Amino acid sequence: MRFRRAAGWIVTPAALGLCLIPPVATAFFRFLFPDVPDHLYTRSTMVTLLGQHLALVAISSLPAVIAGIGAGVAVTRRGGEEFLSLVKGAAAIAQTFPPAAVLALAVPALGFGTKPAVFALFLFSIFPVLENTIAGIRSVPPAVLDAAAGMGMGPVVRLLRIELPLAFPVILGGVRTAVVINVGTATLGAIVGAGGLGVPIIAGLVRFNPAFVLHGALVAALLAFVLDRSLRSLETRYGREA
Amino acid sequence: MIELTNVRKEYGETLAVEDLSLRIPTGTLCVLIGPSGCGKTTTLRMINRLVEPTSGSIRLDGSPVETRDVNELRRNIGYVIQQVGLFPHMTVSQNVATVPRLLKWDKKSTAARVNELLDLVGLDPGEYGEKYPSQLSGGEAQRIGVARALAADPQIVLMDEPFGAVDPLTRDILQSEFIKIQRKLKKTVVFVTHDIDEAIRMADTVVVMQEGRIVQADSPEDLLARPATSFVRDFVGADRALKRLARFAVADIMVPAEGLGVDLEATEIASEYRFPWVVDEDGRFVGWVDTDAVSAGTTVGEALHRVVAAEFCLREEGSVKDALSRMIHEGVQSLPVADGDGRLTGSVTLAAIQEFSTRGTAL
Numbered sequence: 001m002r003f004r005r006a007a008g009w010i011v012t013p014a015a016l017g018l019c020l021i022p023p024v025a026t027a028f029f030r031f032l033f034p035d036v037p038d039h040l041y042t043r044s045t046m047v048t049l050l051g052q053h054l055a056l057v058a059i060s061s062l063p064a065v066i067a068g069i070g071a072g073v074a075v076t077r078r079g080g081e082e083f084l085s086l087v088k089g090a091a092a093i094a095q096t097f098p099p100a101a102v103l104a105l106a107v108p109a110l111g112f113g114t115k116p117a118v119f120a121l122f123l124f125s126i127f128p129v130l131e132n133t134i135a136g137i138r139s140v141p142p143a144v145l146d147a148a149a150g151m152g153m154g155p156v157v158r159l160l161r162i163e164l165p166l167a168f169p170v171i172l173g174g175v176r177t178a179v180v181i182n183v184g185t186a187t188l189g190a191i192v193g194a195g196g197l198g199v200p201i202i203a204g205l206v207r208f209n210p211a212f213v214l215h216g217a218l219v220a221a222l223l224a225f226v227l228d229r230s231l232r233s234l235e236t237r238y239g240r241e242a
Numbered sequence: 243m244i245e246l247t248n249v250r251k252e253y254g255e256t257l258a259v260e261d262l263s264l265r266i267p268t269g270t271l272c273v274l275i276g277p278s279g280c281g282k283t284t285t286l287r288m289i290n291r292l293v294e295p296t297s298g299s300i301r302l303d304g305s306p307v308e309t310r311d312v313n314e315l316r317r318n319i320g321y322v323i324q325q326v327g328l329f330p331h332m333t334v335s336q337n338v339a340t341v342p343r344l345l346k347w348d349k350k351s352t353a354a355r356v357n358e359l360l361d362l363v364g365l366d367p368g369e370y371g372e373k374y375p376s377q378l379s380g381g382e383a384q385r386i387g388v389a390r391a392l393a394a395d396p397q398i399v400l401m402d403e404p405f406g407a408v409d410p411l412t413r414d415i416l417q418s419e420f421i422k423i424q425r426k427l428k429k430t431v432v433f434v435t436h437d438i439d440e441a442i443r444m445a446d447t448v449v450v451m452q453e454g455r456i457v458q459a460d461s462p463e464d465l466l467a468r469p470a471t472s473f474v475r476d477f478v479g480a481d482r483a484l485k486r487l488a489r490f491a492v493a494d495i496m497v498p499a500e501g502l503g504v505d506l507e508a509t510e511i512a513s514e515y516r517f518p519w520v521v522d523e524d525g526r527f528v529g530w531v532d533t534d535a536v537s538a539g540t541t542v543g544e545a546l547h548r549v550v551a552a553e554f555c556l557r558e559e560g561s562v563k564d565a566l567s568r569m570i571h572e573g574v575q576s577l578p579v580a581d582g583d584g585r586l587t588g589s590v591t592l593a594a595i596q597e598f599s600t601r602g603t604a605l
């Protein structure tokens with residue numbers, strides 16, 4: 001247990017940090033792939049690519065979180081139930097689309113660059129947030145809501161002081177899922193010229209260089225792990241209080 | 243004063259409450275009782291507008307509830323439910339402070355009020371204030387539920403089976419504590435229950451409902467003495483005479499009695515009774531003397547049967563039902579009544595209980 005926690009908080013971020021130091025990374029990949037001519041992607045630094053990647057994830061996740069929570073709240077209001085299955089259905093369909101196809105379809109409309117990537121990532125993050133928002137709000141015991149209403153809390157006060165705080169850990173779980181999925185999916189952004197950690201992966205594919213592929217993939221995986229850890233700890237901290 | 247006039251509530255095809263009229267005077271506790279689905283909860287929830295009646299009017303001190311802002315109305319009406327419904331993410335103090343916070347009281351008076359209420363429901367503010375609801379027992383949670391409902395000192399309190407989910411022992415304690423609180427605060431309380439014993443114990447007025455209508459509204463004593471219909475008679479139970487006796491105190495039927503002060507060395511005793519009661523020089527109950535034994539030649543001291551006054555004597559505030567039970571158990575026709583110091587203050591006889599019981603029923 002202690003070891004696993006240490007692995008989560010020290011080993012993974014440390015590994016991520018080491019991957020970003022060029023001489024360390026070069027040495028590591030030379031050891032793994034002695035026959036490959038280049039061991040380090042040099043068109044952009046890994047730090048820059050990581051920054052781009054994080055920006056893609058953040059710019060797409062933030063509006064998705066807002067939209068997901070907003071839609072989740074809306075369909076759990078009185079009179080919103082009719083839209084519940086509709087909204088859930090729409091989000092589920094968006095989710096089942098292959099990300100590559102969404103990207104391909106978005107390019108004619110939005111052009112190359114970050115726009116189609118952000119759009120696709122946005123679509124893919126809404127569903128887990130929405131799903132968990134609905135589940136979280138629904139998990140509030142009816143007696144709690146009845147007591148709140150009976151004591152003179154209006155619908156807005158009830159939402160802000162009771163429903164959202166109680167649903168918060170569950171919603172955060174949805175946000176975490178969305179972000180982790182997004183970190184992986186965002187590597188596809190390189191296909192449409194959005195930059196990010198997908199760039200060395202594609203370069204490695206084109207030039208038959210496994211070191212580039214592994215480097216990009218490794219940083220993305222470690223990033224996903226670190227973000228997952230941080231959000232999870234936030235959830236449990238909040239969940240324990242409640 | 244709560245006045246319901248010709249109130250009716252339909253849920254689609256279901257008629258939950260039918261033409262119900264009821265007046266609940268200020269400062270009294272009215273219990274709504276009846277079988278499941280008879281409309282108790284619906285009636286209760288129409289008073290704070292959690293349910294809107296299909297027709298009829300509900301007035302609080304003359305003003306119709308529908309003319310008031312719904313949240314303002316509810317903040318002025320305490321609300322307690324069986325499942326308690328404490329907010330799990332808030333501390334006990336924050337839960338109790340709910341309505342004061344909605345009413346925008348300042349922090350200091352809210353905190354003072356929270357402590358006052360925790361004391362009132364018998365929980366130490368220092369120990370419980372910062373706990374979360376998940377750390378409370380069922381009984382403690384419901385005390386907090388009551389404290390929360392009373393926080394802003396509402397004149398009206400609505401309680402829907404508040405003690406229905408706790409074990410019988412805790413329920414008994416919560417009931418007597420609430421009776422004490424009610425004696426002190428004199429709220430206008432509407433109290434829903436399934437439990438006839440609870441109803442009889444708590445109520446000033448018991449309203450028996452059946453299929454959305456009131457079948458009888460009476461004081462517990464009158465309800466037990468004269469059930470209006472066979473439904474009510476069955477509902478209150480075959481032991482209604484005993485239940486009724488539980489409503490009266492020994493003080494209601496006791497007659498003055500005097501104990502004999504005796505000389506323990508004496509060899510004769512003058513009493514009209516076979517077993518006269520003996521008191522000491524301070525009037526404290528000591529026991530009784532077997533006069534036949536004294537006549538047969540023993541001293542009064544040897545014929546004296548000593549008892550522990552606190553255990554043997556009835557207390558004035560005890561119930562007549564308990565007095566009767568003691569008589570049957572001891573196999574006696576009468577029992578002494580003593581005060582807290584054991585001083586004899588009177589007596590209760592089996593004949594008096596019987597007479598009292600039949601007189602009430604025939605009235």
Ligand SMILES: Nc1ncnc2c1ncn2[C@@H]1O[C@H](COP(=O)(O)OP(=O)(O)OP(=O)(O)O)[C@@H](O)[C@H]1O
Nearest residue numbers: 253256257258277278279280281282283284285436
């Ligand atoms: N929201 C609702 N929608 C439809 N029917 C309802 C609703 N609330 C209550 N009813 C119906 O109205 C009738 C009275 O219900 P109510 O809850 O007032 O009964 P009750 O006396 O409180 O019963 P219990 O002792 O089981 O709590 C029942 O037949 C019930 O099914």
Ligand SMILES: [Mg+2]
Nearest residue numbers: 282283284402
């Ligand atoms: Mg009910």
